[in-house]
Amino acid sequence: MENQTKITIIITALIIILIGGYIYNDASLKRQGGTETATSTPEFANKTTGDAQLGFEYVDEKSGAVVNIQPVSEEKELPPVPDLNKAIVFNIEMSAEQKTKTIKTINEIKARLKENPSSVEDWIDLGINRKQIGDFDGTIEAWKYASLISPL
Numbered sequence: 001m002e003n004q005t006k007i008t009i010i011i012t013a014l015i016i017i018l019i020g021g022y023i024y025n026d027a028s029l030k031r032q033g034g035t036e037t038a039t040s041t042p043e044f045a046n047k048t049t050g051d052a053q054l055g056f057e058y059v060d061e062k063s064g065a066v067v068n069i070q071p072v073s074e075e076k077e078l079p080p081v082p083d084l085n086k087a088i089v090f091n092i093e094m095s096a097e098q099k100t101k102t103i104k105t106i107n108e109i110k111a112r113l114k115e116n117p118s119s120v121e122d123w124i125d126l127g128i129n130r131k132q133i134g135d136f137d138g139t140i141e142a143w144k145y146a147s148l149i150s151p152l
Contacts, residue, residue, distance in 0.1 A: 057069075078117060078149055079149070082141045084114055091134030091136075092134035102129060106126065106130070109129065110126070117149075120146050120149060120150040123143070127142035127146070
């Protein structure tokens, strides 16, 4: 019982000391004028000139320094588009209704891809639909192309 009482007193004393330190620290910050602020980042005025396509100039009010920010464009060429006229081959058994629905879906996706070959979502959807019919080579082809046009 004596040991348990001593441990309880020690833990209570530590908690009181920690709470007191927190209150003292908080009070001293308030006396100094608020919270701490970073001083290494210069403050820029809202004065901007230029066009978003051409870049911006920011002027520091204190020093008068001008910072030019130019956009970096990474124009990348698309790799050659896989053959979208490839025949739809069913390598698994499906009902006639399922086949008709799947063919319709694949043809809709192919039509969208002919209009916009950079649509990663459509390439992934094409791969999913080809996987459902057992066309694993077509799946790999679609997903590889999707990874080429939008690498992670």
